[in-house]
Amino acid sequence: MKKVIFFLSVFVFSACAVTVKTYQKPYQSFDDFQTWCWLEGCEVTYQGPDYLYDKKVVDEIANAIAFNMYEKGYQQGDDTSDLMVNFFMVIEEDSAEVGNFNGFYDGTYQGEREWLTMLYPEYQKFLKGSLVIDVIDRENSELVWRSNAVKYMEMNPIYDKQEIWRGVSKAMKKLPGKE
Numbered sequence: 173m174k175k176v177i178f179f180l181s182v183f184v185f186s187a188c189a190v191t192v193k194t195y196q197k198p199y200q201s202f203d204d205f206q207t208w209c210w211l212e213g214c215e216v217t218y219q220g221p222d223y224l225y226d227k228k229v230v231d232e233i234a235n236a237i238a239f240n241m242y243e244k245g246y247q248q249g250d251d252t253s254d255l256m257v258n259f260f261m262v263i264e265e266d267s268a269e270v271g272n273f274n275g276f277y278d279g280t281y282q283g284e285r286e287w288l289t290m291l292y293p294e295y296q297k298f299l300k301g302s303l304v305i306d307v308i309d310r311e312n313s314e315l316v317w318r319s320n321a322v323k324y325m326e327m328n329p330i331y332d333k334q335e336i337w338r339g340v341s342k343a344m345k346k347l348p349g350k351e
Contacts, residue, residue, distance in 0.1 A: 190339050194346045195318040200309075202316075202348040207249030208241050210234075211258035211308065214251050219260035232333055233259060236340035237305060245350025255316075256308040263302070266324075267295040299325045305343055319343040 210216055216234040218225055237259060238248060246255065300322065307317040321343035 190321050190323045190342050192319060192321045192343050192345070194320075195315075196346075196348070197314065197316045200316045202350070205254040205309075206247060206350075207253035208246045208255040208257050208307075209249050209251060209253035209310075211256045211306075214249075214253075219258070220262065226331070229331055229336065232331075232336045233261075233303065233340060236337045237344065239337075240341060240344040240347070243349070244344070244347055252310075254310060256310050257306070258308070259303060259305045261301065261303055264300050265297060266300045267297045269295055301325055303339065303343060305340075307347065317347055319347070 216230065218230045237257060241248065241257065301324075303319075303321045305319045305321075306315055308314065309316045321339055323339065
């Protein structure tokens with residue numbers, strides 16, 4: 173049982189982390205880019221599953237992205253802007269086995285519960301959420317930068333403004349800024 177509790181506590185602490193992978197078009201200079209706008213008519217649009225739509229969360233993500241673009245030195249403009257920005261979310265349910273330790277049984281009998289766990293493993297369900305932010309060169313219609321931030325969450329995540337801002341900031345950390 174101690175092993176299960178330890179695993180769950182490690183899982184919960186590691187679930188708080190956001191992992192980010194970025195792509196930047198090779199040899200792309202961001203020096204000439206000055207302005208940006210949202211991809212769809214310079215307005216924020218939600219792209220993701222309908223059952224996850226929450227206007228408050230979408231607006232908070234959009235505000236955090238706009239702030240990070242400003243902090244990087246880009247001014248929000250109109251549909252003639254140098255860069256077009258878009259984001260979308262993907263959330264999928266996943267699980268991890270927490271009751272069966274793949275044969276690492278220490279040989280001591282600790283009760284019926286451990287034997288049942290060995291035969292019928294227990295699973296912890298969680299959500300794997302991804303926030304993808306795309307930056308597109310409007311003139312060439314080419315993707316010049318992408319960030320894919322992944323976070324593991326509880327099954328019923330609670331809206332947390334600070335967590336959204338931290339996650340977006342981490343996702344946009346490697347976006348080249350203006351010098």
